Amino acid sequence: MKKLATAMGALAFMATSAMADGPVVLNAVGTWSSLTNFQKHEEPFFNQRLNEASGGEIVGKIQSQSGLGLKGFEIMRLVKNGVFDFAFGLPGYVAAENAIFEGADLSSLTQDIETQRKVSDAYFDTLHDAFAEIYNAKLLMLYPFPSQTLWCNGEVNGIADLDGKKIRVYSTTLGDFVEGVGGTSVTVAFSEVIPALEKGVVDCAITGTMSAYTAKWNQVATHAYTLRVGWGLAFGAMNMEKWNSLSADQQALLQTEIAALTDAMWAETATEDDVAISCITGGACEVGEAGSMVLVEPSAEDLAARDKIATDVVLARWAERCGADCAANWNETVGPILGLTAAAK
DSSP states (O other): OOHHHHHHHHHHHHHHHHHHTEEEEEEEEOOOSHHHHIIIIIIHHIIIIIIHHHTTTEEEEEEEEEHHOHHHHHHHHHHTSSSOSSSEGGGGGGGTTTTTGGTTTTTTTTOOHHHHHHHHHHHHHHHHHHHHHHEEEEEEEEEOOOOOEEEEESSSOOOGGGGOEEEEEEEEEEEHHHHTTTTTEEOOOGGGHHHHHHTSSOEEEEEHHHHHHHTGGGOOOEEEEEEEOOOEEEEEEEHHHHHHHHHHHHHHHHHHHHHHHHHHHHHHHHHHHHHHHHHTSSSOSSSOOOOOEEEEEEOOHHHHHHHHHIIIIHHHHHHHHOHHHHHHHHHHHHHHHTTTTOOOO
16 A cells, blocks of 8 residues: 555656646747738747647747737837747837847848848847847847838839928838938828828838738828838847746757748748739739839939938937947948948037
8 A cells, every 4th residue: 555655646746747847838929910920930930830849848829019909119128027938029119228229220221131131140149139138138030021111192203202201210210211311200100100191191101011012001102112211120039037947958949940930031021022012013913902003113313312321311320329339349240241331420
């Protein structure tokens, strides 16, 4: 009887231990449920892929920022406080804490996605350290949304036509660009852009190509001006305590899987610009109904004007916000890729 009791006690202990050593659960918040990055990448990665890749050892649960009704600036604060273990978000939403977060996606500096990835890779370590210091979080990935361009309710044939326009922005660096072209930057929530365009609160609005198409901005905007003024670069970051609680093998697995996720998201975004622009301007459209906006591509003169604004306004203002050491670091990491120098004026 004594042996039986001992065996039963051992089985009970093993069962309790098994429960205590159950799967690691990662509670995450994603970006916007209506967009490709969440639908095809963020949500499947957390709700399916992690479980499969780890053999059930790591289980993810994710909800979108839009579904939770969260504002962008709230997300990393919630990660820092341990409300979420992991978050996807935009550096522009955390730049209020420190201008260093803007450095990999300064407005209008890169016009193609290949260059933008080089910039992101070069600046990764800088952002990694900033996330650790300011948010007690481990930066694990940087990835882009489709390029950010201008959608106007009225005729715009080039950069000179933006002078005097009221233009919706969502970050300080986009505001610098708008003011550099002679416009007035206006902060308007994404959900309020269509009525703002209809009522003349803004003349143009900045967002990503696919975001504009899926939100049906073509119902009110008439001209799609495809000067790239940003990339909506996004991050994936994890609460440091949660990261440190993982075993070395779990950390290695997570980094391997996130590296594959990152590559997939860059590849997907590289195709979305052409699809969205074609759809919104009446071209071939396999993802929905075509719009009828006028496509306006930047001229050589537009790009030359952009170069001057990028250096004299966007970079100069950012260098002043971020400080001498911050600008010097950017000049060592990103500057050689773009052939530009950040210096306050």
